[in-house]
Structure formats: structure tokens, C-alpha cells
Amino acid sequence: MTAMPGSITFDEYGRPFIIIRDQDQQKRLTGLDALKSHINAGKQIANTVRTSLGPKGLDKMMVSSDGEVTVTNDGATILKMMDVEHEVGKLLVQLSQSQDDEIGDGTTGVVVLAGALLEQAGTLLDRGIHPIRIADGFELACQRAVEHLDKIAELFPVSADNVEPLIKVAKTTLGSKIINKCHRQMAEIAVQAVLAVADLENRDVNFELIKVEGKVGGRLEDTLLVKGVVIDKTMSHPQMPKELKDVKLAILTCPFEPPKPKTKHKLDVSSTEDYKELRKYEQEKFAEMVKYVKDAGTTLAICQWGFDDEANHMLLQQHLPAIRWVGGPEIELIAIATGGRIVPRFEELTAEKLGKAGLVRELSFGTTKDKMLVIEECSNSRAVTILVRGGNAMLVAEAKRSLHDAICVVRSLVKEPRVVYGGGAAEISCSLHVAAQADQLASLEQYAFRGFAEALESIPLALAENSGLSAVHALADVKAKQSSTNDPALGIDCMQTGNMNMREQHVIESVRSKRQQLILATQLVKMILKIDDVRSMGDQGSQGY
Template identity: 65%
Template sequence: MALAFDEFGRPFIILREQEKKSRLRGLDAQKANIAAGKAVARILRTSLGPKGMDKMLQSPDGDVTITNDGATILEQMDVDNQIAKLMVELSCSQDYEIGDGTTGVVVMAGSLLEQAEKLLERGIHPIRIAEGYELASRIAFDHLEHISHKFEFSATNIEPLVQTCMTTLSSKIVNRCKRTLAEIAVKAVLAVADLERKDVNLDLIKVEGKVGGKLEDTELVYGIIVDKDMSHPQMPKRIEDAKIAILTCPFEPPKPKTKHKVDIDTVEKFQMLREQEQKYFDEMVQKCKDVGATLVICQWGFDDEANHLLMHRNLPAVRWVGGVELELIAIATGGRIVPRFQELSPEKLGKAGIVREKSFGTTKDRMLYIEQCANSRAVTIFIRGGNKMMIEETKRSLHDALCVARNLIRNNSIVYGGGSAEISCSVAVEAAADRYPGVEQYAIRSFADALDAIPLALAENSGLSPIDTLTAVKSQQVKESNPHCGIDCNDVGTNHMKEQNVFETLIGKQQQILLATQVVKMILKIDDVISPSDY
């Protein structure tokens, strides 16, 4: 940018490469931004609810993903527009914080933008709209707190947790097994949860998948499953009361760090070298035996000679185990990861009641089960399915269920689903709008209309008449002053969500409203878009 003067001394600005930049200003910029946000929301709208459709995404290298998880769809989409990228980040932040409700938050943001567009056309200033939205989101936030319920659960009574996880899974492709999967998710979370501190470390839950079998074969293992087998086919396939040495040092003779060359010109020298290597291997295996190890798990490989020696010395071994798996094995068995053979000692060994190798089907694929560990606070969910895409989608669905169970342990307040919470908030926000003088009142009313987008989308995706269904439920809520009436998506015959056992976490719903409002405020405040034009 440069400042220049014409012949009359008037200043003007020269923009560098001005003809290569395109610029949108004022209302045009806001309308273009709103159109981009609405386009992203429209893609996800059909994926909402138990009857939502799935999307099929193909990556540049030919990998196919089939999913209806909002965050996954948006992450895999190649989005160029900057505003659309904001919507993608919105969905991701909901996924990181809550783990569920990623589709709903984008649909809500799209609806808020749609309502804002109507207000902008009426000449209302975008800042006033943003302020009105902020006021309305606070009203909705407090109202959710008001209509929420606390429910009690314990390690013995897990039914409330299972019901809430089933609500999450009912909108996924795995909904025919939702009861089984919800129970697995809840048991896994309770196994690693610290109920006193109300904290759950989801890193301790490992989710493994193997193609083959059917979805009903999915199981929860109180221990670790490693996708490896014993390094030698003649090693024992089952070890009881195993004492496990967990090593990150290779079973190989040490190599000098500097460049070196060994000249061998006689047979004797070669034999000496050979004997020295043999001695190294012998010492390594002996150190493991001396401390009382009955199984060695090594991060690195070892050559055939070491493998043969381990087999002869009756010391089963597993090689090429990844770093994350090693850590989980160490946590589960109460062992320590040992970086050098010299540091091996009996107290650093992990303990497991049973280590067994299991083969699947006719493919001879084997996996190692480490069960009955000293510290059972690391568990594995082992998923079976007909194909790779099914397993990947089940992993994503289970992740949502695990997050919901974790959120309920942190905060056991729930609201009812099926769009009932949104309709109730919409009624409350509409009623509160009259208390505010000034232009913000219009924005607050628009916010109430935008909240109806979720129940409308639910009704539409379930094949019901959207407007008729919504108006009937809304009038029933107001008439009976009952905030639990929602959209009967599954055609059960009652729209009372308490009877249908459709629950959602309170913090998830509150987060949705706050995040959607923040992003929409940010988009409305942009009035000038300068972008490099396409070549």
C-alpha cells in the first residue's frame, strides 16, 4: 500500500496488485458469509436425528468413509471458503469438548444465520442483531438449567447412564445393537472412572477393531488387546500368572554410534565375533530370566538368533509393539517400561492373570489378550463388523457414547431430547422478548424462531410433516406447561420424551447454544472481505 498525490495535491492510496484482489463490502459481504454458513448447515441438516441419512465421502487417495457424525463429515470435506471453515471448527470444538451434538450445533448456527439475513434486509444493524442473540442465548442457557433433571446412578445402578448412551447411539448406523454397545460403553467408562473426583481418563479405554464376525460379537475386555502374536510359532499360546518385562531396548548386540568398519581376515576372527554376539544374546535372555520374567514385550524387533534362543530358554516374547500400547500395558499390569537391560529388576515387572493368543476365522489372524491385570483400570473395547467402514463408523459411534457417559459422571444433569428442550427454550425466549425495548427485541424473536430448526429437521428427516408436527408439539407444551414433549421420530405413539427414554446431557445442550451463538456473532461482525482473486 502506498500514498500518492495528484496534480492538485489530493492524496490517494495505491493498493499493491489491486486488480488481483476481489473485495466485498457492507451488506454484500455479510450476505456472502451467511450464504456460505447456510450451505454447510444444509449438508448436515439431513443427518440429524435417529432417521438421519449417512454421507459417503471419498478422500483424494480413494479411501471411502460412510458416516453421519457431523464432525467427521466436515473434517473430511475439502472446504475452501473461510466462513465455511469457521463452521467446520465449530463442529470440531463441540466434538473436543462434549463429544456429541456435532451435527445439531452446525444446524443451529445455520438457522441463526438464516434468521439474521432476514433482519439485515429489514435494515437492522448487525451489531444490534449480535447483541440480541447474546441476550437470547443467556435466556435459553438459564432456561435449560431450569428444565433439567438430575438423576442418580451408582456403580451398581447403571441403567440411567445406559439409557442416555442409547439416545446417542440411536442416530447412528449401529442402532440395532444400541443396547449392547451402550452397556459396553458405560461399563468401560465406569471401569476407568474416578467417581470421587468425578473424573474419567478416556485414554485408558482402547478401542480395537477386527474385520470379520458380526456387530453383536463386540466385547469389552478388562485388560489390553494387542494386534500381535508370539514371535515364534512354537512358543506357548497361553501363559497364566504372567510376569511381564516391558522393554524399549532391542534384542541386538550394541552398535557403536560412530562410523566403523570391522575387518575379518581369518576364520578365527569370524568365530570370535560370532561367539561374542552369542554371548550378548545369552546375557540379555539370562537377565530377563533372572528377574523372573515369564513374558517379554519388546518395542523393537529381534533377529532370528535371539528369537530362537528365547524359544529354547522357554521365554515367550512379543515384538514390534507400539509405544501407546506399551504404555497401556504398563498401566494395566502395574509394570514399568525398561529402557536398558541393566535396569531390569523384579519390581519393574508387570503382572497379569492370563495372557493368551486368540486366532480369528480361517484367516489365521492372531491377537494377544492380556487379562486379569494387577490394575484393571485399563480396558479394551473389541469391535467386530462385516467390513472396515462399518468398524470405523462403530468406533466413532462408541466414541460419542463414551463421551456422553463421561459427561454424565462429571455433571449428572439431563434434559429431554427429541427437540423438546429446543421447543421449550424457543417458547421461553419468545416470552422474554417483550421485556426488552429497542431493536434487540427483533433479534431475540428471531433467535426463538431459529431454535425451532432442530425439531423441524428432526420431523422432516423422520418423514413427518414438519410444520404441522412442530406447531402441534409447541401448543401441547404451552397448554400442558410440560417441557418434555418432543418430536416422535420413531413413531412410538407418544411424544412424551420421558416415556420414550430420550435423554441428552445438559452441558452438551448448553454448549451447543453458546458455541453456535458465538460463531454467528463473529460472522455478523465481518463487513469487509478482501481475498486474492482466482487466476
């Protein structure tokens, strides 16, 4: 009897059965073995990024398969670049990415918290508590922690007139990054960028209007904020002017090239007259294109596609500066900033569709030949660009990631202007509250509550370890003082200033970010605890079990 793998066949009595592919290679984990496998995988991933937490956290050097080196302490970036095989490990990578997409900051903390919750779940499983009871207990404890977080959160002034509080929050975010040597300047740039595009009445920030460009060369201190658009291009002809004022821009997605038939075509040039006629036709077409642009009142043409050299020379003769090969996202940003319309055909170009800008100038960098164009004083000046400088590509890339985190935190505060204090202060306060709530429960969930409270302490413990302190002593000291004074602003003194009051040190974090960390980590752990049957199909499926 033969049958194809994975097909239905029949035995000698006519009863159907399925032949499963690679059945001899199958492995299967069930019950506690499966749960232990998940927990170990989660703990390993969390331990990997744990050392990157906090202002004294260490960086990771990630080397890709093609030898490209990335140095970063951004949790989402580290996990994204790691080659994780275990499927539960991949879930933690997605958890970090979810935090990054939703909030933009706290990507390391959320994974450390999830790893600590899994570790506590493992201890509770060893005590014979059912995983469903543990998961439900964690969820209830998370609700209590979030409620307490809302109680200890303080209102935060967000105003375009007083930016100093926002700068302090951005500095807290940048304190753990490579660029912290100029974190005051970077914090100011992040705050100004967000306020330039923010709608403070509706508490909304259009993130698409903030563009972060990087250019290797110079120092980090040379990073600047441009209230307009920066494009990594130069004028299409070296003799075109390098600075233009009161500019009217034509934004074109049609190339300055002779039109081609859409169908398959073949052109035979059999004589000199044919060639001259073809050349004359091309010149007439170029002249017609330039005339369309010139007649609309354009003083600068921006084209998504290329120019023929002859068209480029004709534009120079007509004193019409132009930029070519501008990418799609930049084209859209220029259109938003200048109030212009993107024009797909020369025939449709009119004066009403032109964008307006006060100044277009060329930036040159030192003695190098690198040049970029800046479009400033736009009619709709809400679009901004941050031009990041740095000694090498690795530093520029990390500075861009750091600025992204700072911008996201400021955006969170615009959306919800409430803060809690950093240095593990909020986590310790929530831990004490959840532990107190556990004593009031008569059910089995009280063990899960205590486990959750201990897991919350993993954040201040990691901060203390990474700062070179005796972690247990530092945590015990802060817990004792928080219990006696009932002050939720007391945290780990990572910078060793002798003051553990985070309010006075201006170590401030968005309550939105903290709440999201608690909720996401708890939801993921609850989901993992409910997986008790894992089947690996050899080369066909998961290889991590």
C-alpha cells in the same frame, strides 16, 4: 521506476508508497456484501449435514481423493472430510470439531443451529438492523436459553450399582447410528467401559484408559469389552505358549539386537576368524540380554522394537515367551494396566519394575489366521479395551466413531449428572421461553430474541423432516402442547410410536452437551457477524469469495 512486489518505493516527489503483490487480482467484499457471503456459506454447510440429524437421519458417503470410501452420519467426520473452500465454511467445520473435542456428541446439531442463526441474522439485516445489535441480541438470548435449560434439567442417578439409566442415555446417542441394530449391547459396553475407568467421587473419567480397537471379520454382535489391553500382535515365535497365567511382564523399549556404535562406523571382516569372533560376540550379547530379562523373574517380555531371529530362538530355548513390535501407545497402556515400568536398558531391569497380569491369552478369529493377544486381570484393572468387529473396514470404522460418541455422553453424565429430554423437546422449551422474553424487551434486541427463538426450532423441524413427518404440523402440535401443559419433555415423535413424551420413551440427552451447543453456535455466529471486510488475494489467499 521499478520495485519488488510488496516493497516500499518512492514517487518523483520522494513520498513513500507500498506496491502490494497481485494488486490487480485483488477482490474485496465489504459491509453487507461480506456479511451476506458469510451467511450463505454457513447456510450451505448447515444444509449439508441437516439431513443427518436424528434417529432417521441419512448417512453421507465421503470419497477421498485416493478413492477411500467412508459412510457416516457423524457431523464432525462429515465436515472434516469435506473439501470446504469458503473461509466461513471452514469456521463451521472448526465449530463441529470443538463440540466433538469438548463433549463428543451433538456435532451435527451444533452446525444446524449455527446455520439457522445465520439465516435469522440475514433476515434481520434485510430489515435494516445493525449486525452488532443482532450479535448482542443473540448473546443475550443465549444466556436466557441456557438459564432456562438449567431450570428444566433433571437430576440423573449415576451409580455403578444401577447402570440402566446410563444405558438408556447411551441408547439415545446410538439410535441415529448405523450400529443401532445392536445398540443395547453397544450401549452396555460403552457404560461398562466408562464406569471401569471413572472416579465417581471426584466426578472424573480418564479417557486415555479406554482404547477402542477394530478388527475386520465377524459380526457387530461379536464386539466385546476386555478389562485389560488388546494388542494386534502374536507371540514372536509360533512355538511359544498361547496362554500364560500369573504373568510377570518386562516392558522394554530396547531391542534384542547387537549394540551399534552411535557414530558413523565401518567394520571390515577380512578373514574367517574375524567372522567367527564377530558371531561369538553377538551370541554372547544375546545371551547376556536374555539373562538380564530371565534373572528379573520375567515370564513374558514385551518389546517395542524387533528381535534378531537368533535372539528369538534363544528366548524360545530359555522358555521365555516374548512379543515384538508393540506400538508406543500400547506400551504405555500396558504399563498403566499392569503397574509395570517401561525399561529403556536391559541393565536397569529389576523385579520391582515388572508388571503383573493374571492372564495373557491369544484370540483367534474363526478359521482365519488373524490373531490378537489379550492381557487381562491386570494389577491395575482400570484400563479397558473395546474390540469392535464388523464385516468390513468401513463398518468397523463407523462403529468405532459411534462408540466414541456414546462413551463421551456417559462421561459427560459422570461429570455433570443432569439431563434434558431429546426429540427437540429441550430446544422447543427454550424457544418458547426466549420468545416470551422478547415480548418484555422494549429495545431493538427483541427482534434478535425472536430470531433466536425461531432458530432453535430448526432442530425439531429437521428431526421431523428426516422422520418423514409434516415438519410444520409436527412442530406446531408439540409447541401447542408444551405451552398448555408446561411439560419440557414433549418432543417430536421421530419413531412414530404415537407418544410424544420423551420421558416415557427414554429419549434422554446430557444437559452439558445441549448447553455447549447453544454457547458454541452463538459465539461463532456473533464472531461472523462482526466480519465486514474480506479481501481475497487471488492464488495467494482465500479462493472461496
